[in-house]
Amino acid sequence: MALPVRVVFVHRRSEYDELLDRHATFGQAEFFLRSRGRSIEDVIARHEAIEAALHLVSTSLPADVRQARVERSDLDRYLFAPEDIVVAVGQDGLVANVAKYLSGQPVVGVDPEPGRNAGVLVQHSPAVGAAVIEKVRRGHATVEQRAMVEATLDDGQTLTALNDLYLGDPGHQSSRYTLTVPERGTERQSSSGIIVGTGTGSTGWSSSIANDRELLDWLPPATADTLAWFVREAWPSPATGRVLEFGDLKAGQHLELVAESELLVAFGDGIEHDRLSIAWGQHLTVGTSSHRLALVTG
Numbered sequence: 001m002a003l004p005v006r007v008v009f010v011h012r013r014s015e016y017d018e019l020l021d022r023h024a025t026f027g028q029a030e031f032f033l034r035s036r037g038r039s040i041e042d043v044i045a046r047h048e049a050i051e052a053a054l055h056l057v058s059t060s061l062p063a064d065v066r067q068a069r070v071e072r073s074d075l076d077r078y079l080f081a082p083e084d085i086v087v088a089v090g091q092d093g094l095v096a097n098v099a100k101y102l103s104g105q106p107v108v109g110v111d112p113e114p115g116r117n118a119g120v121l122v123q124h125s126p127a128v129g130a131a132v133i134e135k136v137r138r139g140h141a142t143v144e145q146r147a148m149v150e151a152t153l154d155d156g157q158t159l160t161a162l163n164d165l166y167l168g169d170p171g172h173q174s175s176r177y178t179l180t181v182p183e184r185g186t187e188r189q190s191s192s193g194i195i196v197g198t199g200t201g202s203t204g205w206s207s208s209i210a211n212d213r214e215l216l217d218w219l220p221p222a223t224a225d226t227l228a229w230f231v232r233e234a235w236p237s238p239a240t241g242r243v244l245e246f247g248d249l250k251a252g253q254h255l256e257l258v259a260e261s262e263l264l265v266a267f268g269d270g271i272e273h274d275r276l277s278i279a280w281g282q283h284l285t286v287g288t289s290s291h292r293l294a295l296v297t298g
Contacts, residue, residue, distance in 0.1 A: 005137055006081060007065055009054060010088045010098050012072040016040075016047035046113065053089050053112035053126035060130035065137075075101050076274065085136050087129065088122060095121035096200075096269040099148065099162040099293045106136050106143055106294045120203050120222075123297055132296060142298035146200050147225045147251075150289035151266045151276060159276050160289045161268025163201030167257060167284065168193020170265045170272075174235070177264065180256040181244050188260070190240040192232035196255065196286050199224040200293075205270075206230070215246070225251040225288055254287035 019029040019040075030040040058067060070078045072094060080086070080102055088094045089110045098107065109122030110129045124132050135141040150160045151167070159165070168175035168191070175193050180186040197206030202219040209230045210216045220226040227249040234242035249255065257264075259278045266284065267275035278284055 004064070004066060004083070006084050007061060007067050007133060008080065008084050008086050009058065009067065009069045010072065010075070010086060010094060011050060011054060011069070011090055012094060012097075014043075014047040014050055016043045019043065049112045050089060053110055053129070056126045057087065057089070057110060057129035057133070061133065065133075072097050080105055085133055087133065089126075090122065091117050092119070092121040093269070095293070095295070096162040097271070099146075100160045100268065102293070103291065104294055106141065106296050108132050108136065108296045118203070121200070121295065132298075135298075136296055141296050144223055144295045144297050146223065146293040146295050147198050147227075148289040148291050148293060149196050149198050149201075149227055149268070149286065150291070151268075151284055151286045153276055153278065154283040157276055159266055159268055159274075160291055161201075162198065162293055163204045163269045164195055164197035164206060165266055165268050165286060166193055166195055166205075167266050167278075167286070168232075168264055169261065170263065170275075174261075175264055176240070176260040178258045178260060179231070179244055181247060182249070182253045182255075184244060184247065187241045187244045188239060189231060189234050189242070189244070190237065191234040191242075194229060194231050194255075194257070196227055196229040196249075198227060198288075202228070213246070220248065227286075227288055229255060229286075249287055251288045254285040257284045257286070258282070259284070 023029040033040050084105045086105050086107045095109050110124050111117050111119050111122040114125050148160050148162050149165050152158045174190055176190050178188050199220040199222045206228050210219050230246045236242045259282050264278040265275045
C-alpha cells in the first residue's frame with residue numbers, strides 16, 4: 001500500500017538565527033551589526049518573512065497531509081521518499097542546494113520576499129503555495145524537467161549540480177590538466193579552472209563569464225539539455241594552449257579531463273565542501289546527468 005504524500009519544507013537558517021548562535025544575546029548581536037553600519041531590524045524582518053512564509057504554507061495545507069522540515073545544512077543526511085513533495089522556502093539557490101539529493105520528486109519554490117529575490121527557481125508567493133501543492137497532489141501542476149550536470153571520476157564517484165560545476169584547483173589558482181572536447185580534440189592547459197553550466201545556470205556563474213566574453217545570447221535556455229562550458233584564464237605557453245576556451249555539450253557528449261596537478265576538485269552550485277577530489281593522473285568526465293529536477297512552475 002502506497003504511503004500518503006508528505007510535504008517536506010526545505011529552508012536555511014536565517015542570518016538572525018546565525019547571529020544569535022554566534023553572539024549569544026540579542027543585545028550583543030545588535031551591537032555587532034551596529035558597529036559595522038548595519039541595522040538588526042532589517043535582519044529581523046528577513047527572518048520573520050521566512051518564518052511567516054513557512055507558517056502560512058504549512059497551516060494552509062489539509063490536515064491529512066504529512067509534513068516535515070529540513071534545514072539546508074542537513075540535506076546530505078536527510079532521506080527523501082519517492083512520494084514526497086519538496087517545498088523550498090527561500091532564495092533561488094536553495095532549490096539548487098536540494099536538487100542533487102532528489103530522484104524525481106516535484107519541487108515547489110516559494111519566495112518569502114517577492115521582489116527581493118530573482119525568483120528564477122522560487123516562482124511562487126507564500127499566498128499561493130498551498131494551492132500549488134494541491135495541484136501537484138492532484139496531478140494537475142505544470143512541471144518543467146530541468147537538466148543537471150554530472151561529473152564522474154574513473155573510480156566511480158559522481159557529483160551532480162543544477163546550475164554549474166567548477167573543475168580546478170581548490171584555491172582557484174593555477175590548474176594543470178589535459179582537456180578533451182568532443183569533435184574538437186585534446187589540449188594540455190593551465191588555467192583558473194573550468195565552469196560547466198546548465199540552462200538553469202545560464203542566469204548564474206555562466207552568465208557572468210559569458211557577459212565578459214559577449215556570449216550571453218549563446219547560452220542555452222533554462223529548459224535545454226545542452227551544457228555550456230568555459231575555461232577561465234587559460235595560459236598559453238610552449239607546453240599549454242588556449243584553443244579550447246568554450247563550447248557546448250549536447251546530451252550524450254562529455255568533456256574529459258585528466259589531472260596533471262597534485263590535487264584538483266569538482267564541486268557544484270558553489271558548495272565547496274561537498275566535492276570530488278581528483279588526484280594526479282585521474283580521469284574525470286562531465287556531461288548531462290540522467291537525473292532531472294522536476295520544477296513546479298504552475
